[in-house]
Amino acid sequence: MPETTPRGLTGLAFGGDYNPEQWPESVWDEDVRLMREAGVTMVSAGIFSWALLEPSPGVYDFGWLDRNLDLLHEGGIRVDLGTPTVVPPAWFYRAHPDALPVTADGVRLEFGSRGAICHSNADYRAAAANITTKLAERYGDHPALAMWHVHNEYGVPVSACYCDSCAAHFRRWLATAYGTVEAVNEAWGTAFWGQRYASFEEINPPRAAPTVGNPAQALDYRRFADATMRENFTAERDILHRLSPGVPVTTNFMTALSQCDSVDYWAWGREVDLVTNDHYLITDGRRTHVNLAMAADLTRSVAGGAPWLLLEHSTSGVNWQPRNPAKAPGQMARNSLAHVARGSEGAMFFQWRQSRRGAEKFHSAMLPHGGTGTRVFREVTGLGASLRSLAPVRGTRTEADVAVLWDWQSWWAQNLDWRPSEDHDARERADAWYEALYDHHLTVDFAHPEADLSRYPLVVVPALYLMTERAGDNLRQYVENGGTLVVSYFSGIVDAHDAVHEGPYPGALRDVLGLTVEEFSPLLQGERVRLTGPDGTETGADVWTEFVVPRGAETVWTYADGLTEGRPAVTRHRLGEGAAWYVSTRLGAEGLAALIGRAAEDARIAPRADLPRDVEVVRRTGESGAFLFAINHTAADAEVPLDTPGTELLTGERAAGRLAVPAGAVRVVRLDG
Structure with a gap:
């Protein structure tokens, strides 16, 4: 059985996406020093670096990544190493323009962003397998390697392509799924509007048509697109399992229902060694902590109830909403520990050092543009200390009602x-x-x-x-x-x-x-x-x-x-x-x-009227004991009934009878017994 926990990580994961290629090497020593100061235990690296690793076809430059991974290892920081297949290099698209995806309206999207991929394209598949193989051969037993991170956020921003390659692939998929074209006609109800097919060769993707098309065909195309992305993931995963045995392989999900609707995560959860998730608050005036809890519960459920890992969230504001407010003081830690309460084995961010260039330069980071003197960096360092204190919860499971x-x-x-x-x-x-x-x-x-x-x-x-x-x-x-x-x-x-x-x-x-x-x-x-x-x-x-x-x-x-x-x-x-x-x-x-x-x-569920509104109480249990998380999302101090006494892990204080939870704070009690 593949390993399901990051190799070499003894406590909870804390860190974020690390993109050293955006910075001169003279900054790297400072990065590692500040990571250690903040309590970082793991970073995700290499996710968008294909163009640097393979600057021209068949020509590789691993020197910079060698030096960076060695430096991280010397600093005691584990690495979630990415396969950079979400963004092929510009030279690849110049040689293979048909690897760019086509919309249902027949428009071919261009290179210049991320995720511009036709997942049916044979040249893309071969190139992705090649760079994954090269990485696995070089770093499969690197002492810093904790786990592998395939691609990035499958389905975002493009899940389905409607090109001729996809049309041919779709026909093969239908033939495998249904066996005969008659079975497709029956399933799709093609007698309606005279849409009957005499052969698989007559079937195309549900491209733009004069009016509404066949809904059963459109539904199957959603399934096909999802299955095609999953085929590409499993191809990379299998290479990594073969060349880097004993190291878990994952890809980052986006289970929050408002953020990704093109992926069937029930199916994907069975393919990864460790379920990981990216979650960003949608600040539209609603109670954002409720959506956060929902996303965490859904991610844990996709993992079959097993511990999972929050691989990305934000230290403060994001950059892609119409309005991007900062998080209030204390909110970052509260958000992070709410994920931990609901099963995450740590809290990771996008990203470590805030970018100076590119589309996400105003997205918050662990080390902001303002440096170490900022509120955000002070809170990051405080969160690192809190997560160290919560190491005993590792491996326990969240109890659901x-x-x-x-x-x-x-x-x-x-x-x-x-x-x-x-x-x-x-x-x-x-x-x-x-x-x-x-x-x-x-x-x-x-x-x-x-x-x-x-x-x-x-x-x-x-x-x-x-x-x-x-x-x-x-x-x-x-x-x-x-x-x-x-x-x-x-x-x-x-x-x-x-x-x-x-x-x-x-x-x-x-x-x-x-x-x-x-x-x-x-x-x-x-x-x-x-x-x-x-x-x-x-x-x-x-x-x-x-x-x-x-x-x-x-x-x-x-x-x-x-x-x-x-x-x-x-x-x-x-x-x-x-x-x-x-x-x-x-x-x-x-x-x-x-x-x-x-x-x-x-259902004979006892009412819990003694708990204040917007104060979460969640339990994790396992071989290391039982842990009660109390998370106060309000501006008023609260008390939570405590049936069993214990030790509060963040303060070291004893707790019995009633647990005091200050406004905006989190308390985690390791229950006696």
Whole structure:
């Protein structure tokens, strides 16, 4: 089995992307000295350096990297060494212009940024394999090498290419997946609009057409593009495993649902030795710490619950949003330790030294333009000390209370054209339901719809438009065996080929929910409806309503107005030993909070009303013990109940009964016993 932890790293990882090629060698000694001062334990290097390593075809210059890796090793700093295949050199594109990707509109993108790659291109694949081989042969047993970092952020900014090479590759992929063109016709429903194919040679990518194309074809092309990138990753990974045995291989994911929608991370998580993730706050006025927690929980879930690693985030502001505010004092450490609480084995940044040139020169860094006298560098040094204190948590696992079902392929399908309402957004619903669970102080695992759910008392389905019969059976068995299920609208509608399940909506979920839906009735922009509960209380909703017909389910909330007035809005169905709830409209925060409270009662989850809002409490446990993380995102001091006494690792103080958590601070208690 491949190694799954960075080689030679005994504590938590702390550091960032290091790009020494941007600086004269006279700066390198200072870099290592300051890294040691800040407590850096590992850096990521070489990710964008192909043009320097191979300045012309077949001519290599490894001298500068040799000297830099040796210097890092002398300083006791481990290296996550990149294969630089995200940016081939300019000479490569001059020789192979057809390796540049083509958009669905037929525009060939140009060299001059990053990630301009046709992943089907044979010349790119050969060149990538060659530079990876050269690196592995030279550095596979270097004493500084901790792990390998293949490519960079697959799917960003280009995932799919629509060129002729991709067309030919797509046909081969379809032939492997379906066997015959008749099977493709059946899966895609090509009888509609006369799109039937007589041979694979007639099939092209879903390029720009006069109007909306075949949604099943578009969905399969998303799968094909994702699989093609994954083929290239595994090709590099296998070279590294062969030439550098015992060193883990990874690539950095971007699981935050708002940042990358082209990669099926359930599939990718099975291919890397260690799951790593990049996370950047989207500062749009919302509670950014909730999205951070969600991204961390999702990354841990992609890792199968195992420890993972935050490979990039920012010390302060980023550079690519319309407005890029700085992080408040203390926020960087709080963000970093929130990731650690939810399973990360450290906190890495982009990048070590802030660039003076290029597109990201205003992106914050561990060593800012202002140098060591800045607030950011002082906070970086403080964080390094904190992470040293938290070394005992390494190898432990985060404990989850509930599960949320998520599937990237369902998201792809729902986002295709001509759905009942463009206001319904699967990601928005996932965010909203997660936030409701977060506010009930429940730690979340994400799960694939076909995964084993038996260990969770409560499972939430925010938006799963595409659901297989197998997934539907899985949820029915879960409820029959005593689980509590909550399902939001427009779920269970189509199968894996975007074909509506036979019979009434909601297809794969009819039996478990004990109802049918006669018709969707999306609302116009700005329209709202009122819902009435059994005790006469009201709540509001928008975007979506449905004509629900109970088939064994009981009505809990009723539509009080609109086209669906008097009809069930929220139902509950007893099935076997459990219960399944259905929500046929888009509830606001108040309604979601009430519903999660009711469902949690069904699931016999004890309420946690003694925890203040925006104070996270998360546990990690393992052979080294049990650790309670308390993270205060508020401007007021807080107290957290502590059932078991222990030692607070960041201050060294004893804690019992009530744990004091100052405003904006983090406390981590190693529990006794």
